[in-house]
Amino acid sequence: MNIKENIKTLVIEKPLKLDCGKTINNFPLAYETYGSLNKNKDNAILVFHALTGDQFVTGINPVTKKDGWWSYAVGPNKSIDTNKYFVICANVIGGCMGSFGPSHKNPDTNKIYGTDFPVITINDMVNAQVNLLDHFEIKKLFSVVGGSMGGMQVLQFISNYPDKASTVVPIACTSSHSAQNIAFNELGRQAIASDHNWSDGKYLSNNTLPDKGLSVARMAAHITYLSKKGLQEKFGRKLQERDALKFGFDADFQIESYLRYQGSVFVDRFDANSYLYITRAMDYFDLVKQFDGNLSNAFKKTKAKFFVISFTSDWLYPTQENKDIVIALNAIGADVGFVEIKSDKGHDSFLLDVPDFLKTLKNFLDKSYLER
Amino acid sequence: MKTEYKIIVDLIEEKTRVLDVGCDDGALMESLKKNKNVDVRGIEISKDKVQTCVSKGLTVIEGNAELDLKQFPNDSFDYVVLGQTLQAFVNPEIVIKELLRVGKKAIITIPNFGHWKVRLNLLIKGTMPITESLPNDWYNTPNIHMCTIKDFVKFSKITNFKIFKSLALTNKNISNINNSNLFYKNLFAELGIFLIEK
Numbered sequence: 411m412n413i414k415e416n417i418k419t420l421v422i423e424k425p426l427k428l429d430c431g432k433t434i435n436n437f438p439l440a441y442e443t444y445g446s447l448n449k450n451k452d453n454a455i456l457v458f459h460a461l462t463g464d465q466f467v468t469g470i471n472p473v474t475k476k477d478g479w480w481s482y483a484v485g486p487n488k489s490i491d492t493n494k495y496f497v498i499c500a501n502v503i504g505g506c507m508g509s510f511g512p513s514h515k516n517p518d519t520n521k522i523y524g525t526d527f528p529v530i531t532i533n534d535m536v537n538a539q540v541n542l543l544d545h546f547e548i549k550k551l552f553s554v555v556g557g558s559m560g561g562m563q564v565l566q567f568i569s570n571y572p573d574k575a576s577t578v579v580p581i582a583c584t585s586s587h588s589a590q591n592i593a594f595n596e597l598g599r600q601a602i603a604s605d606h607n608w609s610d611g612k613y614l615s616n617n618t619l620p621d622k623g624l625s626v627a628r629m630a631a632h633i634t635y636l637s638k639k640g641l642q643e644k645f646g647r648k649l650q651e652r653d654a655l656k657f658g659f660d661a662d663f664q665i666e667s668y669l670r671y672q673g674s675v676f677v678d679r680f681d682a683n684s685y686l687y688i689t690r691a692m693d694y695f696d697l698v699k700q701f702d703g704n705l706s707n708a709f710k711k712t713k714a715k716f717f718v719i720s721f722t723s724d725w726l727y728p729t730q731e732n733k734d735i736v737i738a739l740n741a742i743g744a745d746v747g748f749v750e751i752k753s754d755k756g757h758d759s760f761l762l763d764v765p766d767f768l769k770t771l772k773n774f775l776d777k778s779y780l781e782r
Numbered sequence: 783m784k785t786e787y788k789i790i791v792d793l794i795e796e797k798t799r800v801l802d803v804g805c806d807d808g809a810l811m812e813s814l815k816k817n818k819n820v821d822v823r824g825i826e827i828s829k830d831k832v833q834t835c836v837s838k839g840l841t842v843i844e845g846n847a848e849l850d851l852k853q854f855p856n857d858s859f860d861y862v863v864l865g866q867t868l869q870a871f872v873n874p875e876i877v878i879k880e881l882l883r884v885g886k887k888a889i890i891t892i893p894n895f896g897h898w899k900v901r902l903n904l905l906i907k908g909t910m911p912i913t914e915s916l917p918n919d920w921y922n923t924p925n926i927h928m929c930t931i932k933d934f935v936k937f938s939k940i941t942n943f944k945i946f947k948s949l950a951l952t953n954k955n956i957s958n959i960n961n962s963n964l965f966y967k968n969l970f971a972e973l974g975i976f977l978i979e980k
Contacts (some may be wrong), residue, residue, distance in 0.1 A: 417810070736843055737853040743799075745823075749832045749845040770833050777839030 416443060416472035417465075417508040422541050429694075439538055440508025441465050441500040443691055444484065446494035447546060450486040452478065452782070454548050455490060455537065455775075456575070457499040458563035459510035460761075461631075462687050464507035465499045468492070474679050482763050489772040492736030494779065495552065498542055502535040502563075504688050504780030506681035509538075513614060513681050524683055525611035532559070532695045536566045543574065551773060552572055552782065557581035557760035558727065559688070562695050565708070569697060572712035577778045579771070581719045581760045584731040585697040585705050585738070591726060594634050595689035602682045611683050624682040625673030632672045637756035641665065681730065705738035716746040717774045719767065721759040747774065783813055787977050790863060791817050793902055793947065798860035801825070801885060803847045804867040808835035811842075823859075823884055848872065849881040859885040866891050866915075866973075869925040875941055882943060882980045891975045894950075896930030896968040902979050915972060931959065931967055931974040938978065947977040 417440045425435040442465040447454060457467055459479065464471070468485045484490040484497055488689075501509035504527070512527035543551065554575045555563045561583025568578045584591075602608055609616050628724025633641075645665040645689040648656070652662065661667040701707040709716075716739055720732035729750045739746040751767045753759040759767060783791075789808045794800060796818045798853065802811050805824030808831075814820045824842035825874040826832050837841040843850070847864070848871055864877070867890065870966030871877045880915035893915045894900075903911035918925070929937070938945050948959040950971035959974065961969045967974075 661907055666933050717836075719803075740843070740853045740858075741855055743855070743858050745841055746843065747836060747841045748845070749829060749836065752829060766829075766833060773833070773837040773839075777837070781839055 419508055420542065420545055422538060423734065424541065426438060426534070426537055428528050428534045432528040434503075434510065434528070437503070437510035437538075438508060438514075439503065439510070439541065440502050440505075441498060441542060442467065444468060444497040444500075445495050445679065447548070451546070451548050452550065452552060453494065453779070454496045454498060454546065454551045455486065455553045455555055455619075456551050456567070457636055458536075458539075458554070458560035458567070459499060459502065460556070460558035460560045461692065462474050462593045462628075462676070463560070464505065465501045466507070467497060467499045472553070477659045479761060482761070483768055483771060484710045489768045490555065490770070490775065494547075494776075496547070500539045500542060502688065502691075504530045504535070504684060504691060506684040512611070512683035512687055520559065522612075524614065525686070526642055527683070529690055529694075530687060531691050532562050532566050533570070533700075535691065536563050539563075540567070540574070541569060545619040546614045552574060552779060553577040553579060555579040555581070555771075555775075556583075558583055558757065559692050561727075562587075562697075563696055566695075566749045567698075568712050568714055569708040571587040572709075572714070575712075575714050576782055577775070578712075578716045579719070579774065580716075580732070580735060581771075582721055582724050582727045582732065582757055583735075584695075584727050585708075586731075587695050588697070588731070590666050594631065594726075595693050597630050598689060601626040601630065601684050601769070602686060605682075608682060611686075620678040620682045621678065624668075624677045624680065624685060627682075627685060628671070628676040628680075629669040629673040632669060635756055636727045637725065637754055639723065640754045641754055643754065650706070705734065706742045709739055709744055710742055713742075714745075715778055716744060718746065718748045719760070720748075720750045721753045721755070721757070721764075721767070723754050724757040724759060726757040784809070784957070785951060786865065786891055786973060786975070787813055789949060789951065789956055790814075790865070790891070792976075793889055793977055794818050794820060794861055795876055796820070799823075799858070801854070801859040801862045803851070803862060803864045803881070805831075805840075806865075807831050808840045808842065809836050810863065810865065811835070811840050811881060812838060815840075822955065830909075832860065847877060847880075851884055854884040856902060857882055857886055860887065861885055862888045864888065866893055867976045868892055869927045869929065871927065874927050875937075878943060878978075882978065885977070888978050889975065890934075890978060892929060892931070893925075893926040894931050894935055894971050894974055896932055897972055898969050901969075930980070931971060932964060934974060934976065935959075935964065938976075944979045945976050947978050949975040966978065 501507040561580035602623040607618040608620035627780035650667040718721040900911040950967040951973040
């Protein structure tokens with residue numbers, strides 16, 4: 411089956427000036443929708459995906475044939491109830507699920523961009539996606555929701571378009587990417603670049619794939635998404651299909667086998683150059699700096715209702731970084747709620763079956779929708 | 783509705799901005815929203831209770847008053863309410879200062895340790911008093927700075943805040959506290975309710 415048949419694409423004709431200085435136009439933005447837009451067009455929720463997500467939020471992803479990345483939270487009667495809301499999600503630019511990205515051909519040279527693709531930012535991603543509102547003739551979204559890098563897009567969106575959403579839900583994110591997070595991203599990028607097959611990003615033209623490097627990048631990143639306690643409880647020192655240590659470097663331990671598996675399935679669905687571009691965008695994200703050191707100014711123009719959610723065991727985007735957003739909002743008297751959800755599942759908690767989280771998200775959205 | 787909440791709702795003017803510190807399950811916030819059309823926010827330390835508040839559509843942040851009042855600018859609320867928790871803080875003096883910095887006015891309610899049952903309890907039994915409103919043992923009580931109505935009045939003079947209105951709750955009856963009846967109110971009231979200003 412042709413993958414492209416399953417991908418809805420909007421061609422953005424309007425020129426978009428990127429933060430790097432370059433301007434792009436006539437570029438594709440791949441998206442998916444769930445539920446239906448009501449007559450007043452006031453039930454739309456724009457969901458932003460995280461680093462390795464895509465537009466296929468829920469149901470079966472037609473490309474990977476696996477459950478959508480946020481199937482626990484989005485669907486009929488779920489937290490983001492598609493019986494009630496019209497959910498839109500776009501693949502970020504720089505991505506690899508149909509939106510304009512480094513695996514596309516440069517029309518000027520007729521060669522695949524690779525690392526000639528312009529460096530993009532969270533701001534660029536959001537400015538590309540706002541075109542979806544015009545496409546659907548939506549004046550104001552009911553909500554913008556996202557976790558991790560999706561949360562960063564949420565913050566950037568409401569800062570750029572203060573009147574375009576009534577409620578704002580940043581989850582497990584930050585207003586300014588930390589040194590630790592930049593360090594982890596750099597580790598991933600270097601793993602990819604060290605793979606001989608990467609060939610300075612020209613692997614697609616060479617018909618090779620830096621799958622070893624990308625897989626190691628994924629393995630390292632995957633550890634940061636979990637918690638020590640979660641890993642210990644799930645794997646401990648359990649051995650993989652063997653009764654004793656083999657005194658070699660095969661995957662003796664279940665955790666090794668698990669990580670190798672995570673790495674190997676990732677390379678089937680993700681483009682190595684996209685991984686470089688998107689992690690770069692996260693590293694460049696600093697909303698505090700964009701507003702000259704005062705985060706409150708990012709939100710001064712909006713009347714939206716905010717709800718910030720963090721998780722106890724998330725050490726990648728810890729509660730304090732989420733709370734900094736709350737503090738900035740309270741400093742200007744904005745309408746902001748905040749809860750830290752108890753979970754041992756680390757940063758990944760927002761993607762998993764964490765009932766307290768799912769219930770709280772649902773309650774916030776449904777109550778706010780009634781009172782809108 | 784709890785009589786205590788009814789008194790607080792009556793003290794608050796319509797269409798004002800209110801912060802409920804230690805908002806519990808949001809019962810007071812709901813009633814303020816409904817009866818006084820106020821813009822009300824809450825701070826609550828318990829995750830479960832924050833989630834309950836969210837399910838009621840209330841704007842609440844999970845936090846600790848001693849650490850989290852700092853983030854609010856001066857005079858950002860018309861009223862800050864602190865219901866029966868002053869005694870649980872490490873430093874009540876700093877908390878009151880913070881309440882009056884963040885709010886133009888503050889409403890503080892205190893369980894009265896001067897109530898005759900409490901006094902009798904200690905006098906007869908010789909052990910730390912356990913009553914309906916103070917159900918914990920000395921070693922597991924969150925209430926580390928208990929005071930009486932009289933203590934609170936005295937405290938206002940020492941730390942320089944004005945008590946604008948003081949009410950006593952005795953067997954669900956509400957009455958004013960003044961200099962001449964302070965001795966009796968301190969003996970019979972279960973709860974003192976104070977509207978204070980800088």
